[in-house]
Every structure is written in C-alpha cells, then in structure tokens.
Amino acid sequence: MKLCVWFTVLLPCTCLASDVSIEINGAIAENGCVVASGSQYFTVDMRTVAAKSFHSPGVTSRAVPFSIQLLSCGALTNAVMVKFSGESYGNSGLLALSHDPNAAGGVGVQLLDRKMAPINLNQSGSLYELAARTDNTLDFYALYQAVSLPVRAGIANATVEFTLEYQ
Secondary structure (H helix, E strand, O other), X not given: OOOOOOOOOOOOOOOOOOOOOOOOOOOOOOOOOEEOHHHOOOOOOOOOOOHHHOOOOOOEOOOXXXXXXXXXXXXXXXXXXXEEEXXXXXXXXXXXXXXXXXXXXXXXXXXXXXXXXXXXXXXXXEEEEOOOOOOEEEEEEEEEEEOOOOOEOOEOOOOOEEEEEEO
16 A cells, blocks of 8 residues: 655745835815704794685695705705605605694695695605705795594694705
C-alpha cells in the first residue's frame, strides 16, 4: 500500500499598487421651507351650521378656506406634497369629529385642496408647486359633510395633523 501526500505551501507575497485617489464632489443645499408659526397650530372657524341643513347624506356646508404658510424655501425647493392625518369617520374618508359627550353626530369634515378636490385622509395629497428662495402659501378648504341621518346638533370640532413631503 502506498501513501501519497500532497503538500501545498503558501508563501507570502508582496503586491505592489500605486496610490489611488477618488475625488468626491457635491453640495448640500436646502430643499425645504420653514412652516410659519401661525401655520403650526391654528383653528379653522367653521361657523355654526344648522343640523336641518343636512337633509340627506352627502350634503355639505359651505367650504371654509385656510392656508399653510411656508417661509424661506430653499434654493432647490420646487414642490411639496401635503399629507393630512387624523381619525377617519368610518370608511367615509372624512375626518371624524372629536370624541366629546356633546359632539354632533352624522357628519364628518371633508378637506379639499386648492382646486376644491377632496383630499384623501391619511394619504399623500395633491402636489403643490413652490417658488424657490421665497415664501409660499398652500391653500386648502374644509367643510362639513353629512354621512348619516339624522344629523345630531352639537359640538363639531376635529383635529388633523399635516406632514410636508418635499419633492
């Protein structure tokens, strides 16, 4: 019987390389705006609306305008998408009224963009073009909308938050 053994020898070697450099170029620019202090926490006065004016589901109150002011927009700022987040009134897509023992019933709040198109709650909304290096105003509307009858009179407050997504 023969035994064959193979040996592998690893010898250290020296590898030569020349100096290599990579140059990284770029810039950091402002691509956003500052939300004006008056647009961070504010109230939209929806006024008093008679419960009997909501005679069928889908009937709305008049639209009340409101705005979000953006200040000192950066040099590369060109557009923003606004997302409104809050508690939905069932599956209606409307903003639910605040939970209060004296709250109105059968209505929710519909938010509208600058073109009076409905905004889907908890989803990214319309794209607003912005002017760079200046202040900008984003216009919206809010209205009450009947969901079910009878609409019950009471306090009709709601709370919504907004998030800005710069493009």
